[in-house]
Amino acid sequence: MFTDKYEMNYKGKYLTMVLFWSYIVFAIDFEMEIVSSVLLMVIAIVSVIMGFWLERKEVRVYGLIASLMVCFKVLFYDFSDTPIQERMLLFLLVGVIILSISFIYILLEKKIANRGE
Numbered sequence: 001m002f003t004d005k006y007e008m009n010y011k012g013k014y015l016t017m018v019l020f021w022s023y024i025v026f027a028i029d030f031e032m033e034i035v036s037s038v039l040l041m042v043i044a045i046v047s048v049i050m051g052f053w054l055e056r057k058e059v060r061v062y063g064l065i066a067s068l069m070v071c072f073k074v075l076f077y078d079f080s081d082t083p084i085q086e087r088m089l090l091f092l093l094v095g096v097i098i099l100s101i102s103f104i105y106i107l108l109e110k111k112i113a114n115r116g117e
Contacts, residue, residue: 014050
């Protein structure tokens with residue numbers, strides 16, 4: 001009743017919701033830039049989980065793209081002034097994070113594809 005009365009029952013409402021929360025994180029001025037990166041990564045992971053749970057591919061794709069962009073933000077903006085040894089370790093860590101996200105995504109997508117057969 002509430003969703004029909006206020007016209008909140010449209011196809012892209014979940015994508016709009018995660019885009020809104022991402023905008024809110026960018027609009028808030030944190031003292032440390034890494035806080036916004038952590039919050040954006042949480043939003044990205046939640047959007048991937050929510051996309052699988054609600055079976056919305058556009059929300060899952062947004063989560064993947066957002067997590068990739070956050071990883072690049074951490075590498076090239078948040079830690080741009082760190083020594084080279086720490087940046088090498090950071091590159092390795094971000095690479096492992098990206099690989100683990102893609103591995104989990106592929107496993108969950110196969111699970112959904114097998115369930116649909």
